[in-house]
Amino acid sequence: MWPSLEWKRDKLILIDQRLLPAEEVYLECRTGEEVAQAIETLVIRGAPAIGIAAAYGVVLAVRGIRDKPLLQERFEWIVNRLRQTRPTARNLFWALERMVATLRKLAPLAPEEIVQGLEEVACSLEKEDITRNKKIGEYGASLIPASSTVLTHCNAGALATAGYGTALGVIRTAFAQGKIKRVYATETRPVLQGARLTCWELAKEGIPVTLITDNMAGWLMSQGKISLVITGADRIARNGDTANKIGTYSLAVLAQAHHLPFYVAAPLSTFDFNLGSGQEIPIEERSPLEVREVRGQPITLADIPVENPAFDVTPATYITAIISDRGLAYPPYEETLAQWSKQETKR
Numbered sequence: 187m188w189p190s191l192e193w194k195r196d197k198l199i200l201i202d203q204r205l206l207p208a209e210e211v212y213l214e215c216r217t218g219e220e221v222a223q224a225i226e227t228l229v230i231r232g233a234p235a236i237g238i239a240a241a242y243g244v245v246l247a248v249r250g251i252r253d254k255p256l257l258q259e260r261f262e263w264i265v266n267r268l269r270q271t272r273p274t275a276r277n278l279f280w281a282l283e284r285m286v287a288t289l290r291k292l293a294p295l296a297p298e299e300i301v302q303g304l305e306e307v308a309c310s311l312e313k314e315d316i317t318r319n320k321k322i323g324e325y326g327a328s329l330i331p332a333s334s335t336v337l338t339h340c341n342a343g344a345l346a347t348a349g350y351g352t353a354l355g356v357i358r359t360a361f362a363q364g365k366i367k368r369v370y371a372t373e374t375r376p377v378l379q380g381a382r383l384t385c386w387e388l389a390k391e392g393i394p395v396t397l398i399t400d401n402m403a404g405w406l407m408s409q410g411k412i413s414l415v416i417t418g419a420d421r422i423a424r425n426g427d428t429a430n431k432i433g434t435y436s437l438a439v440l441a442q443a444h445h446l447p448f449y450v451a452a453p454l455s456t457f458d459f460n461l462g463s464g465q466e467i468p469i470e471e472r473s474p475l476e477v478r479e480v481r482g483q484p485i486t487l488a489d490i491p492v493e494n495p496a497f498d499v500t501p502a503t504y505i506t507a508i509i510s511d512r513g514l515a516y517p518p519y520e521e522t523l524a525q526w527s528k529q530e531t532k533r
């Protein structure tokens with residue numbers, strides 16, 4: 187498995203996901219600001235990985251500060267800065283909320299102890315994410331029949347998390363159980379996370395993977411080549427509406443039209459229990475250059491107007507089941523998600 191990040195106390199090491207699979211380059215972040223920029227520019231991406239990186243970014247920003255008012259000031263600054271990086275992934279805000287709650291609890295202590303406490307929480311978020319992903323893998327694999335050909339979108343693997351992955355975690359577990367014949371990975375324009383990252387991860391592990399362009403999915407489904415679809419999530423509302431990488435919604439509609447199961451896999455840190463429906467989920471709009479160019483090469487007119495929403499929302503009616511570290515939820519989702527929310531607040 188290839189960790190998306192490695193904590194070294196005075197720095198956070200990130201594999202530069204923009205360069206994969208051509209180059210394996212590791213980038214060192216020594217300040218909170220460097221972590222914020224790494225998140226904005228997609229050096230690190232994927233909802234759970236963003237949240238964990240942000241928590242470490244907070245630690246880097248306050249490390250070595252021995253003056254309490256200054257520590258408080260720097261803490262508030264970095265939390266606000268990191269909040270501005272990417273608006274859709276719930277995990278980012280969830281992780282920052284954990285850091286804010288920790289600071290509040292440790293406020294009476296000496297600055298050194300506060301920083302140590304913040305670091306311990308950031309490390310525990312990383313460990314916890316892997317445990318959650320393994321549980322998702324177990325629950326999700328129970329839904330996968332023998333000899334399945336599975337379509338996945340974007341990258342919801344080890345690179346998008348602390349390790350193991352959510353949608354790819356289910357695929358990893360099901361593959362180990364001998365149930366996966368082949369994975370179809372969509373290339374995932376505009377940033378090509380499927381072609382570059384999912385194919386890289388699966389091929390390294392010897393899981394059979396075939397790459398398709400995003401517009402091929404419907405045809406393959408009509409030809410009986412796909413048994414089911416599984417994706418990750420960036421934010422899930424109380425009613426099960428799910429934001430994930432742009433193109434997920436189209437795949438869910440196609441899956442329903444072809445009577446194929448469409449599953450969403452995500453840890454509880456991706457659920458936003460404050461939101462009643464997906465209409466309230468903020469959708470990140472990214473630079474037009476991502477659409478006008480492929481890997482830095484222009485593919486259209488330099489000034490052509492483009493739209494570039496990084497995510498879309500799949501209404502819950504298209505989702506066959508949601509797989510979390512708490513188990514499986516089936517429609518209507520409200521009741522099960524409310525139970526998960528209560529269990530999560532009790533933790």
Ligand code: MRU
Nearest residue numbers: 231232233340342346418419431
């Ligand atoms: O823009 P990205 O690459 O951060 O988008 C990532 C996705 O949409 C993933 O599917 C999602 O974050 C789940 S990752 C476990």
